[in-house]
Amino acid sequence: MEHPAPSEEALEYGRWLFAQECEFQLGVAHLRQLPESNLPEIAFCGRSNVGKSSLINALTGRTTLAKTSNTPGRTQQINMFKLAHRLMLSDLPGHGYAKAPVDVVEQWHKLINTYLRGRQQLRRVCFLVDSRHGVKNVDKEVMQMLDSAAVVYQVILTKADKISKSALEKMIKKTYKDLEGRIAVHPEIICTSSEKGTGLSLVRAQLAELALPR
Numbered sequence: 001m002e003h004p005a006p007s008e009e010a011l012e013y014g015r016w017l018f019a020q021e022c023e024f025q026l027g028v029a030h031l032r033q034l035p036e037s038n039l040p041e042i043a044f045c046g047r048s049n050v051g052k053s054s055l056i057n058a059l060t061g062r063t064t065l066a067k068t069s070n071t072p073g074r075t076q077q078i079n080m081f082k083l084a085h086r087l088m089l090s091d092l093p094g095h096g097y098a099k100a101p102v103d104v105v106e107q108w109h110k111l112i113n114t115y116l117r118g119r120q121q122l123r124r125v126c127f128l129v130d131s132r133h134g135v136k137n138v139d140k141e142v143m144q145m146l147d148s149a150a151v152v153y154q155v156i157l158t159k160a161d162k163i164s165k166s167a168l169e170k171m172i173k174k175t176y177k178d179l180e181g182r183i184a185v186h187p188e189i190i191c192t193s194s195e196k197g198t199g200l201s202l203v204r205a206q207l208a209e210l211a212l213p214r
């Protein structure tokens, strides 16, 4: 599926915005800690280890802003970052970590569900999917939640550097198929590699547009 390329202006604004100062705001483990803010907000969600923190780091050109880790399921809080005093980025705790105890999963569900439903300024969710693994059942559960909360989510395939071009093409097709009929999904999938920089300027351009005043 072909989508129109972003305008030169959008690319330029994206490049500018993500080169600005980005600072860690806070980690939210309980709903009452959610900061009041009227900045537009973008959330990043996906299974543990899918590459959420790496993508935030790569987009903002930092190496250690959002902690990346090889231990899946470590982030059990929403980590919020303020970009250029214009946009909030929130790194959601990963879903679908098999070894997580039941009460942790329930806690996660409650936090995320309330966040997604109640966060007025949330403009989009970047829904990360590992390009080697594709959309899993647990992803579908979260998509269901987003559909019913009517929050627009855009699928971003991660770690594109880890598979061949032809395998990636296949995965893109399969993923579009998996998304058919979903209500709140954004029509375009973006392929990225935080390692190689693939797709990052496109993500920056799209997110920068959401930072513009409505």
Ligand SMILES: Nc1nc2c(ncn2[C@@H]2O[C@H](COP(=O)(O)OP(=O)(O)O)[C@@H](O)[C@H]2O)c(=O)[nH]1
Pocket: 046, 047, 048, 049, 050, 051, 052, 053, 054, 055, 067, 068, 069, 070, 072, 073, 094, 158, 159, 160, 161, 162, 192, 193, 194, 195, 196
């Ligand atoms: N090759 C490759 N590895 C990646 C990429 N993105 C993340 N990783 C690795 O995947 C692992 C998990 O990444 P992380 O960002 O911590 O995932 P999170 O749990 O979703 O925040 C780390 O070892 C990263 O170095 C990528 O684009 N390419």
Ligand SMILES: [Mg+2]
Pocket: 052, 053, 054, 067, 068, 069, 075, 091
């Ligand atoms: Mg992380």
